[in-house]
Amino acid sequence: MRILVTGASGTIGGEVLRQLLAAGHPVRALTRDPARAGLPEAAEVVAGNLAEPDTLTGLFTGVDRMFLAPAFAVARTAEQVVAAATAAGVRRIVTLSSGAVVDDEPGVEDADYHHADEVTVERAVEAAGVEWTHVRAGEFMANTLDWAQAIRTTGVVSSPFGKIASGMVHEADIAAVAVAALTQDGHHGAKYVLTGSELVTPPEQVAAIAAAIGRQLRFEAISPAQARASWQAQGYDPAFIDWMLGPEDAPLAESDFVGAAELTDDVERVLGRPAHTYARWAADHAADFR
Incomplete structure (x- = not known):
């Protein structure tokens, strides 16, 4: 099982990367500038930009699970990125979304929705025919x-x-829930709202x-x-x-x-311990x- 972490130099992606490596999983890390990212040597670090699909050639080869973040970087190209990933064999995608996304909120599908990027990415992943989990993080x-x-x-x-x-x-809790969804079964179709x-x-x-x-x-x-x-x-x-x-x-x-x-108990339900x-x-x- 090889896992791709996008946004690997970001706050959450970086923590997901560290937790996966600590658990012994083989990880490929995507970043726009590997020389400046300072990512762990244990990761297979590759250069690319989700907003420019032409830079992603070979990125998904040998990968079967993906952490997809951040939404603003991939919203415009989400369908292309997800299609390339699934065509190469990715069968599970965990997205970093926002706790402010509310499925039944009026206007949630509109282009000017306050978290339209996250909704765009979520919908692209849901339509891809793979296992998916949305990690909707609060502040x-x-x-x-x-x-x-x-x-x-x-x-x-x-x-x-x-x-x-x-x-x-805590970013460590967000990452831990994402890691659980990436590496354990039973999270398909879940939309975890984390506080x-x-x-x-x-x-x-x-x-x-x-x-x-x-x-x-x-x-x-x-x-x-x-x-x-x-x-x-x-x-x-x-x-x-x-x-x-x-x-x-x-x-x-x-x-x-x-x-x-409002508070949720999704961190505790997934991890079996209270949120930090x-x-x-x-x-x-x-x-x-x-």
Whole structure:
């Protein structure tokens, strides 16, 4: 059984790669630039770009299972990529999707759906006639690595919506569920929605990082307008800013979100243990904040 991991230099793909190698599975890892990716020597690393199918010649030869991510990189070419994979003998595909995808949500099939890329990839895989599993991950705990520079230099994290609790999920849990679906039977047709085991607010996240690195840190609540200006100055994608804060002429309010987050038990059902806490994630990543 040879497993292909796409997005192998990404947060989730990289963790899937490491867990598969640790379990002794032969893995082929796809990345656009092997020389810069720094991937483990135990992996068979190949160059290619999912958005450019012509670069994938021979990629699927000898592969029977595939982890397919990230959606934005393959959405435009999803049908071509999946067709090439299945023609070469891939018989099981696990996708990294989004927990925000809701099957019965109005407009889910529309081109302007808020996670249209993920839906496009999911549908292409479902139509391929292979075993499939969708790993619909919620907000990554790893997103808070964006705070690392501010924590190292000022000890202050400035962010809007400080009262909003999130069921953030550890990348190790996302990867472990994907690895289970790749290597074990019984996951065909599953759409796992992954969250952590608890709801945590940004100030609680900052407190967990402070405990992990042994420093005093402070959370500073800022307005959505201040956040927009800061993110624009840092070059964030305007679509991302509007997704997080709402459009500039109709900004979201904190009251729109408080109490809206939900937890699932899919991590525990698949892995037989609770999802990791944010405190565990902070301890795992303490070096990133020092």
